Amino acid sequence: MNNITIVVAEASFLIQEGLNNILKKLGDNQVIQKMDKGEGLFESLGTLKPNMLILNPDLFDGNADLIKQECGKLKNSKLVLISNAKDIDKKYSADAFIHYYDGQAKILECLETLKSDLLKTQKKEKSDEPISAREKNILKHIALGLTNKEIADTLFISIHTVVTHRKNITQKLGIKSVSGLTVYAILNNLIAMDEVK
Amino acid sequence: MRITKDMKMADVIQMNYMLIPVIYRFGINLGFGDKTVTEICGGAEVDLNFFLQMVNTYHDKDYFPKEELQSIPSKDIVAYLKMTHSSYLNEKLSEIEVLIEELQHAEFEDEKYILLIRNFFEGYKNELTEHIMHEEELVFPYVLAVEEICEARSISDRNRKLYESFSIAEYQEGHDDVEEKLMDLKTIMIKYLTPPLNKNLYHKIIQLLFMLEQDLNYHSRIEDKVLVPKMIAMEKIITELN
Numbered sequence: 001m002n003n004i005t006i007v008v009a010e011a012s013f014l015i016q017e018g019l020n021n022i023l024k025k026l027g028d029n030q031v032i033q034k035m036d037k038g039e040g041l042f043e044s045l046g047t048l049k050p051n052m053l054i055l056n057p058d059l060f061d062g063n064a065d066l067i068k069q070e071c072g073k074l075k076n077s078k079l080v081l082i083s084n085a086k087d088i089d090k091k092y093s094a095d096a097f098i099h100y101y102d103g104q105a106k107i108l109e110c111l112e113t114l115k116s117d118l119l120k121t122q123k124k125e126k127s128d129e130p131i132s133a134r135e136k137n138i139l140k141h142i143a144l145g146l147t148n149k150e151i152a153d154t155l156f157i158s159i160h161t162v163v164t165h166r167k168n169i170t171q172k173l174g175i176k177s178v179s180g181l182t183v184y185a186i187l188n189n190l191i192a193m194d195e196v197k
Numbered sequence: 198m199r200i201t202k203d204m205k206m207a208d209v210i211q212m213n214y215m216l217i218p219v220i221y222r223f224g225i226n227l228g229f230g231d232k233t234v235t236e237i238c239g240g241a242e243v244d245l246n247f248f249l250q251m252v253n254t255y256h257d258k259d260y261f262p263k264e265e266l267q268s269i270p271s272k273d274i275v276a277y278l279k280m281t282h283s284s285y286l287n288e289k290l291s292e293i294e295v296l297i298e299e300l301q302h303a304e305f306e307d308e309k310y311i312l313l314i315r316n317f318f319e320g321y322k323n324e325l326t327e328h329i330m331h332e333e334e335l336v337f338p339y340v341l342a343v344e345e346i347c348e349a350r351s352i353s354d355r356n357r358k359l360y361e362s363f364s365i366a367e368y369q370e371g372h373d374d375v376e377e378k379l380m381d382l383k384t385i386m387i388k389y390l391t392p393p394l395n396k397n398l399y400h401k402i403i404q405l406l407f408m409l410e411q412d413l414n415y416h417s418r419i420e421d422k423v424l425v426p427k428m429i430a431m432e433k434i435i436t437e438l439n
Contacts, residue, residue, distance in 0.1 A: 180381030183313050
């Protein structure tokens with residue numbers, strides 16, 4: 001599945017296509033945005049929230065401070081810099097560096113490491129486990145049409161806890177909408193069909 | 198492979214059958230013989246450039262017309278999108294609905310589960326309809342007004358009202374949510390529901406849901422990649438105008 005979302009910012013079409021090819025081999029990822037100029041890149045990252053940003057610093061004329069400042073805002077994403085310069089790892093800080101003359105094996109290896117790191121963090125969000133008894137209880141209340149606040153009040157827990165549970169339920173089941181969750185709850189006899197408003 | 202004006206229309210469809218409904222929305226019917234894309238478009242009075250941009254955007258998700266895009270009038274794009282909308286409302290949705298109803302009548306033991314699916318689909322249908330209405334009543338008039346302002350280089354009272362009522366950034370924000378329910382429906386049918394006795398019908402419904410989702414994705418790609426960038430550029434021009 002396309003678990004890892006990637007934004008590529010690179011001016012050279014040939015390098016972009018080369019990267020594309022390697023990313024296809026890497027698998028489990030999806031390039032959600034490609035850019036060939038720096039303009040608008042950092043503004044769009046806030047909404048795109050990619051797991052990985054592959055960037056050529058030349059797009060910003062090698063402005064290390066700007067890149068450092070903007071990429072520092074990216075939480076939970078990996079930054080990969082592509083460059084022709086030998087001492088790139090001294091000039092910038094990033095999770096990985098790709099040099100123009102790196103071979104395929106080396107680039108793949110470097111990206112594999114980042115990918116497994118990312119997948120580990122995603123795993124921590126427990127995507128494959130069955131939902132717990134506690135979560136079933138929350139799910140039942142969601143299906144009954146209660147709001148987060150109402151669920152929190154009924155179960156004497158904080159809204160924040162309810163939100164966290166909801167997030168986990170959605171991730172485990174792969175169902176996002178309330179009506180979808182309701183159908184699941186009925187199918188699994190958490191609530192009866194005539195209880196639904 | 199890029200679709201070009203000299204290709205045979207029949208080859209285009211052989212290459213990607215998902216384009217059948219697309220060309221139909223342009224008013225082009227099957228049975229092309231050996232005619233090329235240019236010849237077919239000429240015969241159907243379809244703007245060749247526009248046609249090529251559209252089918253290529255549908256066909257190749259990495260295709261992104263940039264310069265060509267500026268030359269296509271928004272009103273043509275809007276007219277096309279409206280055709281797509283009406284095909285969803287009048288054909289695709291009811292096609293699936295009819296099959297679900299059929300399933301409901303064919304079953305006795307699990308009828309209540311089918312009812313769940315049916316209600317869920319109804320909910321989705323309403324949501325999509327609402328979304329489409331929103332686009333047709335608010336977004337498209339806005340798009341047309343913006344284009345008119347840009348062409349005339351001045352703002353009429355009517356257009357000013359439309360222009361100030363909305364911005365394309367607002368549109369981008371709400372654009373992802375519609376597909377959520379459709380994905381949930383597929384997940385439920387694939388992962389959680391015990392299939393009913395009439396498996397053929399059940400499988401057919403799932404396949405249609407996949408095709409609808411794919412078509413919707415293509416459709417929103419046109420909106421996001423062609424219409425939105427165009428609007429952003431035009432909004433900029435208007436801001437400078439003021």
